Amino acid sequence: MKLAVYPGSFDPITRGHIDILEKTSKIFDKIIIAVVHNINKKALFTLEERVELIKESISHLDNVEVESFSGLLVDYIREKKACAIIRGLRTVSDFEYEATMAYMNKNLLPDVDTIFVMSRPEYIFISSSGVKEAAILGGDVSAMVPLPVEKKLKEKLKQ
Numbered sequence: 001m002k003l004a005v006y007p008g009s010f011d012p013i014t015r016g017h018i019d020i021l022e023k024t025s026k027i028f029d030k031i032i033i034a035v036v037h038n039i040n041k042k043a044l045f046t047l048e049e050r051v052e053l054i055k056e057s058i059s060h061l062d063n064v065e066v067e068s069f070s071g072l073l074v075d076y077i078r079e080k081k082a083c084a085i086i087r088g089l090r091t092v093s094d095f096e097y098e099a100t101m102a103y104m105n106k107n108l109l110p111d112v113d114t115i116f117v118m119s120r121p122e123y124i125f126i127s128s129s130g131v132k133e134a135a136i137l138g139g140d141v142s143a144m145v146p147l148p149v150e151k152k153l154k155e156k157l158k159q
C-alpha cells in the first residue's frame, strides 16, 4: 500500500491544503495528515481543534486520515512505514525553505522522498497566517477556508 504523510501546522486548514489533498489522494492509496505539535510556534487553535477542523473538512476524501504528532518527522514516517512526504508549493519563496527541509529529511531517511504539489493559481495567496490576520481584522475569509473553519474562526474571535 502506498502511504504518504502530509505534515504541517494546519492552524487552520485552508482550501489550499484541501486542494493538495484532493490531488494527492488520487495518487496514493492512503494519506495521513500529520498535525505538528510545535511548542515554538504560537497557534491560534489547539492541536485538538486543528485535528477536529481537519476531520470535518475532509469527510469527502475517504482515503485521508488525520493524526497529531510531536518529535522528529522522519521517526513518525518510519513508524507509519510511509513511502513519501507531501508538501505544497505556492511561490518561489516557499521553495527555499521546502527544499532545505526536503534535503534534511532525505539525509535522515534516504528511502523516503518529499513530493511537491503545486498550488492551484487561485489558491497561491492563501496561507493559514493570512487567513487568521484577515479574520482578526473582520475580513471575509469564506473563499479561503472550508465552512467548519469559517464558523470556528468567528466563534474563536468572539471570545
Ligand code: ADP
Binding pocket: 007, 008, 009, 010, 011, 014, 015, 016, 017, 020, 086, 087, 088, 089, 090, 094, 118, 119, 120, 123, 124, 125, 126, 127, 128
Ligand atoms: P508548516 O508550518 O509546516 O509550513 P502549514 O500548515 O503552513 O504548515 O503548511 C503545510 C504545507 O501546506 C506546506 O507544504 C505549505 O507549503 C502547504 N500549503 C499551505 N498553504 C497552501 C496553499 N494555499 N496551496 C498549496 N500548498 C499550501
